[in-house]
Amino acid sequence: MSIVSNTLKPGVFEHHLVGRGKGGPGKRSMLSGLMLTPMVDMFSLLVIFLLQAFSTSPELLVMVKGVTLPSASTGKEIKDAPVLAVAPAGIFLDQKDMGSAEEVLKDPTLLLKKLGELRKLWLKGNPGEAFPGEITLQAHREIPSTLISQLMAILPSAHYGSIQLAVISGG
Amino acid sequence: MAGAGPMMPSSGGRRSLDAEINLVPFIDLLSVCICFLLMTAVWIQLSTVQVKQSHGTEAGPAGNYELDLRFGGPTSVEMALKKQGKTVKKASFQSAEFNQLMASLDTQLTAWLSPISAPNAASPVTAAMVSPKAGVTYGNLVSAMDVLRKHQIVNLGVVPIGEGK
Numbered sequence: 156m157s158i159v160s161n162t163l164k165p166g167v168f169e170h171h172l173v174g175r176g177k178g179g180p181g182k183r184s185m186l187s188g189l190m191l192t193p194m195v196d197m198f199s200l201l202v203i204f205l206l207q208a209f210s211t212s213p214e215l216l217v218m219v220k221g222v223t224l225p226s227a228s229t230g231k232e233i234k235d236a237p238v239l240a241v242a243p244a245g246i247f248l249d250q251k252d253m254g255s256a257e258e259v260l261k262d263p264t265l266l267l268k269k270l271g272e273l274r275k276l277w278l279k280g281n282p283g284e285a286f287p288g289e290i291t292l293q294a295h296r297e298i299p300s301t302l303i304s305q306l307m308a309i310l311p312s313a314h315y316g317s318i319q320l321a322v323i324s325g326g
Numbered sequence: 327m328a329g330a331g332p333m334m335p336s337s338g339g340r341r342s343l344d345a346e347i348n349l350v351p352f353i354d355l356l357s358v359c360i361c362f363l364l365m366t367a368v369w370i371q372l373s374t375v376q377v378k379q380s381h382g383t384e385a386g387p388a389g390n391y392e393l394d395l396r397f398g399g400p401t402s403v404e405m406a407l408k409k410q411g412k413t414v415k416k417a418s419f420q421s422a423e424f425n426q427l428m429a430s431l432d433t434q435l436t437a438w439l440s441p442i443s444a445p446n447a448a449s450p451v452t453a454a455m456v457s458p459k460a461g462v463t464y465g466n467l468v469s470a471m472d473v474l475r476k477h478q479i480v481n482l483g484v485v486p487i488g489e490g491k
Contacts, residue, residue, distance in 0.1 A: 191349060198356040205363030216372050225465035229475035230373025241464075291374060296465030300397070300458030301487050303467065308486030311379045319374035322468055 216293065216321055219247055225296040227322040234289055234319060237273050241294035241306065249273075256302055263309050270313035290315040375471055377482050391442070393454035393479060395470060397462045401427060403470070407438055407451070424466060428473050435477045449478035457485040 216233055219240040240247040245255045246266070253259055253266050270290075278286060290310060294303055307318055391414070394406040401422060407415040417434050421427040442450050454474050458467055471482055 195349075195353065195356070198353065198360065202356060202359045202363065205360065205367060208367055209363055210368055224372070225468040227373070227375050227468055227472040227475075229472050230375055233372055233374050294464050296463060296468075298464045299460065300462045300464050300467040301460055303464045304458045304484045304486045307377065307379055307484050316379050318377045318379060320377060320468060320471075322373055322375055322472075324371040324373045 216291065217250065219250070219293065220244070222293060222295045223297075224293065224321055224323050226325060228325055230322045230324050233291065233321070236287075236289040236291045236319065237270070237315075238291045238293055238321075239306070239310075241292070241298055241303065243295055243298070246306075256298075256306075260302070260305055260309075266309065267313045270310070270315060274314055286314060287317060288315050289317045289319060291319045291321055293321040375468060375475065375482075376480070377471070377484060379483055391451040393451050393474070394457070395431075395454060395474070396457040397459040397466070397470070399459055400424060400461050400463070400466060403427060403431060405431065405434065424469070428469055431470070432473050432476065435473065439477055451477070451479050453481040453483070454479045455483045455485055458487055 216238060219242045221242045221244055222240060237249055238247075240250075241256065246253040246259050248266060248269050251269070253269070259266050274286060278284075288311075292303070292307070310316070310318060390409060392408045392411075394404075394408060396404040396406075398404060398418070398420075401424065402418065402420040404418045405416070406413050415438055419427055419430040419434070421430060439449060439451065444450075456467060456470055456474075467484070474482060
């Protein structure tokens with residue numbers, strides 16, 4: 156059964172193209188034909204591959220400027236939780252500036268207050284449920300680990316004891 | 327151009343079952359599909375490594391064995407396997423490159439855990455504490471945790487240590 160017509164009829168289209176490229180005898184034509192069958196095959200394969208890679212899941216992590224995440228091969232799926240970003244420019248809680256790392260470590264009152272507000276909001280939206288205490292930590296890979304460990308030590312006091320370190324899958 | 331209309335009816339007035347596709351709109355559609363999918367594709371897959379801070383929460387070390395991983399610097403690490411608080415095995419590694427350091431850690435963990443692991447069971451080491459050090463980056467810390475997680479050590483904690491220590 157003929158589904159796709161992939162032949163160029165001589166004398167109609169090909170002739171028109173070749174006619175323009177006519178040179179003297181022995182000269183090679185500047186025009187070349189396009190093989191439609193492999194092209195359509197390639198397009199179809201590309202569409203199938205891209206459809207398979209297509210994800211409809213919402214983007215739960217908005218990348219903060221200047222943050223390059225470390226990579227890990229054993230990462231798990233990102234859960235919906237507040238995002239604490241540690242960038243060279245400062246610390247951000249859900250995109251809101253909390254000040255520089257030194258300021259936050261010296262006086263974490265603002266960070267703890269905002270985390271408390273987020274917790275209250277969650278408890279209001281999920282009455283009767285236990286607070287999971289999950290928070291996503293999105294930190295630049297070149298940040299000193301001691302700074303991160305000190306920040307992580309602050310979080311349990313605001314009832315955020317389950318910390319998810321954001322990473323790039325595959326290492 | 328490459329395209330076609332309906333086939334001529336065959337003799338006897340019966341319509342042919344064969345149909346042809348107009349290639350120009352077909353290729354247009356495929357091209358638009360490819361452009362859309364290429365633009366909306368997410369090439370970097372993000373995931374998370376779970377850490378349970380044992381300081382200040384209920385999440386404490388569980389299981390028979392505990393692991394203590396201490397960074398001495400970006401190129402050195404000490405590892406101790408503990409049972410009920412007592413050190414059973416201890417090892418220290420030093421390497422010029424961080425990747426080699428992690429490979430040594432991986433090999434040592436395999437050597438330690440193989441004799442005490444039951445087949446088809448979870449790792450006997452269910453808790454590990456990682457101590458960072460000044461000069462060690464967050465990326466290095468995550469790499470070390472990744473090695474531990476490869477050995478089914480999933481209950482991880484980070485010891486809070488100041489920059490000067």
